[in-house]
Amino acid sequence: MGIVYKENCNFSNGSGVTIKKMVTTLQHGLLNSEKGTMSSILNVRETITFDDSIHRIENHAYKPYGQSVFGYNDSVSIVIQNENSYLLPSESRLFIEGKIVNTAKTKATDANLGKNCALFLFSELQYRLNNEVVDHVRNPGITTLLKGTASFTPDHSNILLNAGWGSVANIKELVDSKGHFNFCIPLKMIFGFCEDYKKIILNARHELVLIRNRNDTSSVLATKSDPDVQIILEKVWWEMPHVHVSDKNQIPLWNILKNDRSLRLAFRHWDLMESIAPEFNFWYWQIKFTTHLETARYVILGFQVDREAYDKDSSIFDSVDITNLKVYLNSVRYPEENFLCDFETKTMAQAYDLYSRFQPSYYIYNGLSKPLFSPIEFHNNPIFVIDCSHQNESIKSSIIDMKIEIETKNPFKRNTMAYCLVIHDVIIDMNPTTNRVIKRVQI
Structure with a gap:
């Protein structure tokens, strides 16, 4: 099994557990992990099934x-x-x-x-x-x-x-x-x-x-x-x-x-909000009022400065010197700690980490995330991802006041557009017999 073990090798590791016991436990664990594979190769009369549905x-x-x-x-x-x-x-x-x-x-x-x-x-x-x-x-x-x-x-x-x-x-x-x-x-x-x-x-x-x-x-x-x-x-x-x-x-x-x-159709709706940023370095942006019908799960922000021309690339977002960012759902804020970054000094590790964690959270898997952007590409084309998918019952069952608190190193430049993508839950009831399509009152 790749482990050498001698019967008389009975040394203590200083915590009261002998090396002999530790190695024996590890050997049993490896054997158990391969048990399924071994039984599978011996099952020569396994039933073959075809999906012809x-x-x-x-x-x-x-x-x-x-x-x-x-x-x-x-x-x-x-x-x-x-x-x-x-x-x-x-x-x-x-x-x-x-x-x-x-x-x-x-x-x-x-x-x-x-x-x-x-x-x-x-x-x-x-x-x-x-x-x-x-x-x-x-x-x-x-x-x-x-x-x-x-x-x-x-x-x-x-x-x-x-x-x-x-x-x-x-x-x-x-x-x-x-x-x-x-x-x-x-x-x-x-x-x-x-x-x-x-x-x-x-x-x-x-x-x-x-x-x-x-x-x-x-x-x-x-x-x-x-x-x-x-x-x-x-x-x-x-x-x-x-x-x-x-x-x-x-x-x-x-x-x-x-x-x-x-029939019940459940999905997540992508709701885009747009606003011209004020020429200040602090902005308290009120996004929308919503109810528990549409529970906000993720907020993705992007900023563009002066893109209304053919020689401007509308596919690139700007950092706009952001230093702190908070999303408030009523009195609950996301993230809990200060969102600190400085793109001028390339202090953006926290921003990139939140961006890279979106995939396993949104698609619910434990594997390694494969973000589209590397940290270098992210620096040149940043978006800001806030995960607010875990909420207490008071937020889910009340009218939600959503606000975003944005701090920048320098005031926003003229003609800066702010984009806020709110991803929230939606459930639709559809009756195939009567052709009625109704949004549910409760989630």
Whole structure:
């Protein structure tokens, strides 16, 4: 077992426990840990089982009805009317095709698509079931940047690039000489509903609503602040998996409809708040009033200074000389101790530690976290993560006054935008028979 033991080696370790006893215990522990493996290789008549509960999964594409132009501020609606199918929204994808052009038409554009350009094209996205909004994302470009930077790992790089998330140089390689591009965005990258709820949806009308942004400033990175550039959306479609189950597994699903049972859909909603920071070095920012219906679990903050121009990168966040940060839920503050950092002297270990601990906490696993950013990348593009997922009953059962206390080394600069992403619990009751969709009164 890799341990040498002699019967007469009976020395004390100074704590009253002999070395002989310690080694014997360790030997028994190693034997017990391998017992399962040994019994497994001897089980030559082990039963072989196959999972044939699902016959097949078909991916069907759905397009906006009768809409060929997607201009600024336009609302694009994609509807799936087939209510007799079993659909899997968690694995659905949004496809976008378009081109970046020079509006003067005298030459090819010098501008490039920026990081997360596809989602910066929209000001709001909504997911509806039976005409009820079950999840929505405002300013999806910023929202997914904050959530994705905390959630994604380096292993996601290829999938993210296919969704328009990557360096400007890499995205440029996906655009042809005439400016055409094509991206595929998993909906679980956009909505907490699609990320958390991984089951099929029975007998429901699905609708995806996309509201085009008022300009392309955040999607484009150019060498001058006001170039002759425009992004034209040519095609948008939604690919949804249809699940066909076996006859044996069809019966319990039919019984749900027959007995008029409601289904409970639980997920975490990503709610983005925005504000212009005051030109002071202390800010008491009141975020929102909420109830125990939507228990706040995480708060992710990011700051950007003067980004309203084509030559400014909207995908990068600024440190804004933050030295302390607190989130208050009523009288309870998170974190308990002072949040101390100084990006000028690269004193940011606590900020990075809180950022790196988000993944195992949010996805509930004990393994090693794999943050997307290294400490060096974090210094150049910081976000601030506050974990308030553990709360006492007084907070859960009362109206919550959420405030953020921010201290900076120097006053906020003019045109500093503060973004606060609040991730909170949502539970929806849906009745597949009556098509009623209701947010629960209690969690």
